[in-house]
Amino acid sequence: MGLAGYYPLAKDKHITLQRISATFFTFIALSYLILGIIFCIKNLSNLGLLSEACAFLLTEVTLIVKMFNFFYYKRNFLLMEEMLRSPLFTEVDAEEENILKENLKTSKIVEILTIIQVLVNISVETLYALFEKKLFLLMWFPFDPAEHFYAVYFFELIACFSGATLAVTIDVLLVYLLDLCAVQCTLLKHRLIKVGATFTGDEAVDDRVRIEKLEKYTIHHDEIYSFAGLVESSFSMGTFVQIVCSSVIICFCLFKTLITPLKSIEFGMLVAYSYDMLWQLVLYCYFGQKVVNASETITEACYMSNWYNCSLKVQKHLLMIMNRANTSVVVTAGGLFPLTLEMLMAILSTAYSFFTLIWKVYNDA
Template structure:
């Protein structure tokens, strides 16, 4: 027995957090002043952090160690802001995407299909929770490390290398609080954008798996007298669902692909530089554990996109096999042609792209890690020679 299931409930947590920040588009805004004020406030904090670090890079351009340190944090802030701005630009597309998820082909499902969707989404939520926890650890270490670092002879350190038009040591606690607060805001918004993307990709995977199961079971349990009529009706529903899923992927790609592209490009540099800095610091220092957590956080961020992108590709690739394992041989020639059309259409798997350049699958993850290691090996060789 089929019933209506609200798919937006699977990413309600991410939607709620982004709404608090004034970024998730709403058809009706109840508290407009608070909604838009939160958005402007987060933009001001985030952009002022990037501007401060870029200015510091220019001031310290002759100091290679400081420059490398600053560029690492710049390459972390830039993709976050690109994702934030891109999400803001694509607000209308997000509304279209959510409206598309309310189509009957998606929401009119059986109790068994609902259970399968909730189970798959629960697995994705566990991974995003691990990612959030890792980000909390990184932010905590960002805040703690400057307070307990006793090795600096230049006064107290700050969480981030930033330029200020005054003597930082005279206003250390105020500056420290400003930087830590900005890091918390950036990490909070960034993890919610990543989590929303992953949850939507996983939701698409659920729809492909549901379609695969329907195709395998199409026409089963019906009498031979009415088989063709029933099978053709079920096939038409499957075709509508397949077309709706491909349109959903197009909307998701429009919404998130540009931000993911910048994330991948900057991720190569950040992973490389973080690994290099881990090599030159004391293994027993808290800075090493700070860099180690940051290193795994960057890999986990890219891994989530590539892993679920790979799952999406594999789930869409199983459509043709599902048609083959159905009872197509019991149908008329006309109905068999419908199966053949679906199989031909599904020969091209559905793959999400990042900025029309990178496919979201595990091969891209390996390419990023290989590129990062290549640059790391060059830096290591230069460092060893010196």
């Protein structure tokens, strides 16, 4: 995102290069959007072609919204960087470091799988289009694109790879940030469980140490909520549009597969494209659910802290943390869709209903 000109730099040393880069990528994305809309308008009567064009076009809409949303909230990322450098997040012992590494493995695996998946799908689609001498993005041109095939193909290649790179980068960044929220909750749970352990045997000394730790943990807990709030505000609108558009894209792709020959390469590419969209929805909701689950264990950790062996003052501190933890850390999309597995099932159910409507309209036409 830094190379694309959207990620904020701590220093304005390369601000001119950033602006040039951001202008270039924005121009490519908007050009495809405009040309794609014109193509759709000109093919309103062809439902099969229109559904395929709309599927690709909605992908571009989500990318543009993500790009502008990322740019609008770019200062939030500097705030998040500053929070992640805080001693509350960085000062860990060997045992806690192992907890962090273990719990961050999933997001690292997801990053690798997402990159491989997108690269393979795009490479197959673009190479197939080159061999078949056909354009893979449906756009309108004020000239016959067949007469300028390689020039148009090169433009589509740039639009496809640049768009995919930016989209994957934003999605992977969101996954990592959500995973960091969940990991910090897991780390706080681990620390709270150990609060009731005896330190020296001197009740007065132990009481003072426990209170100091709990005051620090209370601040840590609040920082987790603040961090999750920054993540939500920075990605909320882009995630909301992605969820809505991905649901519609899945419907269009499923419809297109039903009218496409089963043994054709186009059928396989449509299935792969549908899988990409479904993968994005699963990622958002899975890691959103992971944050919810991890935050809900804070109350459990207070119960497991041997609180009955602590002084009344320590117990009051634990009670305060428990009351705060009654409100789970829930990241939403657009303030409407909580990123949870329950919401994923609701989204897929709605998408299926929309698909049956499209299929009915097609059969009745």
